Amino acid sequence: MSTAKTRHMNGGHAVVDCLRNEGVRHVFNVPGESFTSILDGMRDVNDVRLISNRQEGGACLMAEAYAKASRQPGVCVVTRGPGATNASIGVHCARHDSTPLILLVGQVARAARGREAGQEIDYTHFFGSIAKWVIEINDPRRVPEVISRAFHIARSGRPGPVVVSLPRDMLDEAADIPLVAPYPVIRAHPEPGLIKDLVERIAAAQNPIIMAGSGTEYAGAREELIRFSETFQIPVVTTYRRLSAFPNDHPHYLGNVSSAKNAARDAVAGSDLVVAIGTRLNQQSTAG
Template sequence: MKLTGAQAVIECLREQGVDIVFGFPGGAILPVYDALYDAKDITHILTAHEQGATHAADGYARATGKVGVVFATSGPGATNTVTGIATAYMDSVPLVVFTGQVASSLLGKDSFQEVDITGVTAPITKHNYIVKDAERLPDIIRQAFKIARSGRPGPVLIDIPKDIQNAVIDYQPAQVDTSYVNEDIFHPQFYRKEEIERSVQEAVEAINKCERPVIYAGGGVNISGANRELVAFAEKIKAPVTCSLMGLGAFPGTHPYFMGMVGMHGTRVSNYAVSNCDLLIAIGARFSDRVVSKAEKFATHARIIHIDIDPAELGKNIDTHIPICGDVKKILQRLIELVDEKQPNGWNKQIEDWKKAHPLRYGTPKGKLTPQYIIEKLYELTAGKAIITTEVGQNQMWTAQFYKFDEPRTFISSGGLGTMGYGLGAAIGACIGRPDRRVINVAGDGSFKMNSTELATVSRYKLPIIQLVLNNQALGMVRQWQRLFYNGRFSYTTLGSDVDFVKLADAYGIKGFRVTSNEEVEGTLKQALEMQQPVLIECMIHPDEMVYPMVPPGAPIDEIID
């Protein structure tokens, strides 16, 4: 059938099963928006800013496992998506971002709102396209979705000049498999079946012989849906489990084998276990610097098995004795089948002794309202059934430490890029993608200010998101580093009481509360959770509240201050 390029975009979205798009219109993408006007089966969420749209699509993708879709115009509209694209790239989130572009005849002439967005985003996308032949547009879109969701997921950008959107093409519908895709042949060195099987057999031998195993689970477990396999594997070999920030929810936070997060703000038991184990089994994790810290002192007593779908990660940050390149769900299924069942031993008792000796604690409260108490009470009142998004900084770490995530895709946070301003947009996407769950965004005042304009989106669509603002009137995590490592020289990290967040909420028609003491927390949270509408709760905490435990940068992870 004959369609314009813009109409073909909408038809291809239908092929891919897309029913939600996040975006902000502008001149160079008007043909697509005009075609969208007639698409009653696709809901468009108008955000306040293109960065908010990209974070919302990211949160939607993380909460649902589907591909998030973004529309933006050329020039500043496209560049406003860059931080969101980089956030998704670092955390392996599948997005397809459509940007309008000036007409082909105007490219390279410094035309109005012209930016080479494919050049800008080349380092932060799995792939990107500028469409120069309208007839190729449908196939490019199909390729983009396949690339975004297959292998190690990630963002793909499609830049479409305005004349390509208006061109009439002969559109041929296609049947598309939108299921999670992992090709058997992805990288010739590691993906040959005989190579995988040889590595698996070597791993089985190492697991059967070891006496002090530790499982280190990352975000790849959540992405591949291998959560049940991870539990079955850990229980069969009686291995304690620790997670990266992105791995939270991959293993139940209330399971007796769970030790908490590992690394800079990980638990003492996790860091001690990794430092003393004789076999470290890393599953869908990338050994980031916030986990490893001083690489030459990391897991020095252990052989390391590393299972990951991305061959580039194997041996990149830490030398790996047994690399296994493949989908972690499939590899775990094979390992569960082959390994011997172990019995609890002295190692398991040592882990329990460390847990008892070194529980997470609040430290010395500095004020009447304790941030850790807020998070624990939030967990208690939601029974762990909410989806929690966060901003970046102290708020993020307190949430990771004190909220027990039992299910995958319930903790949504910017890990690799550490994007302040991420959480509220992500909460919007998660709320739209998972209306069966209450969504709460935990923020610091500094992060929240960066994209607080998305309260307009929350208000417009009446999204029942609870926004917690932990207001310490400072850039808390940066201030903590200044206190610990820069002799308390608080250079430009004190914000003061320049914003009344309750009044800000009121300006958007959102109910606001202010909490100043621990005694007010439970009642306020209960009231907010009972209200099926947007709510903002400003929590007045002391600027000297700290996130502990903490490993100083560059120190071994078992050298901990608290």
């Protein structure tokens, strides 16, 4: 029975409803028999474009690239076993590039789990070190709850990939499924005392520099970054492959901190205060 707060449908159709609810407009996939209910649900949907590929690695990388270009979570759907392993390169890229990505993976039937079923993989172990969260849905009534949380985790904090495992029989099972609203976007609110401390450090520094990464773009804070640089008269470098984090024609822009030795990297080495915004200080950013 469908009501104002529930709909009677199968798990696969619930997944499609959840994607639409999150504002997803493009889904990348390689069709597979382990998620035919999702494909069936996509058939009558006009506001979500299903883009099919020949290989799952390409599909997942397309979703990851789409997320970079749109600043919205990319979504990829692949089949179990080799479909998941092929897609793992996209998950790895999303992890290292801090890209919000949702990978939906077909799984063997629930009764077959742990019995060395054909193409069965424990995704928690396989993806555990490169994904922000790995979860398997075993009850279709939990589809909205888990999918909503998956998008929230992929977007929040340092963005990254989330993997959701979907047993085939769960996707085919019908139930009264509750509707869940998306998580609200959480904005950071730094403690005033920390802001005061930063201002004092900048005032005391002789050669401060800003190192900007893609976090400023995902936060929609590019203009604020420009004003910050101009207000305090601090030069800016961008991190590895993040040239668009700051206008390259701005007089305060010194260049990109690439993996090779260059003037931008020399400027960072000669500074007495590095203000890292929207980036982590990893090996590529610090040259070691």
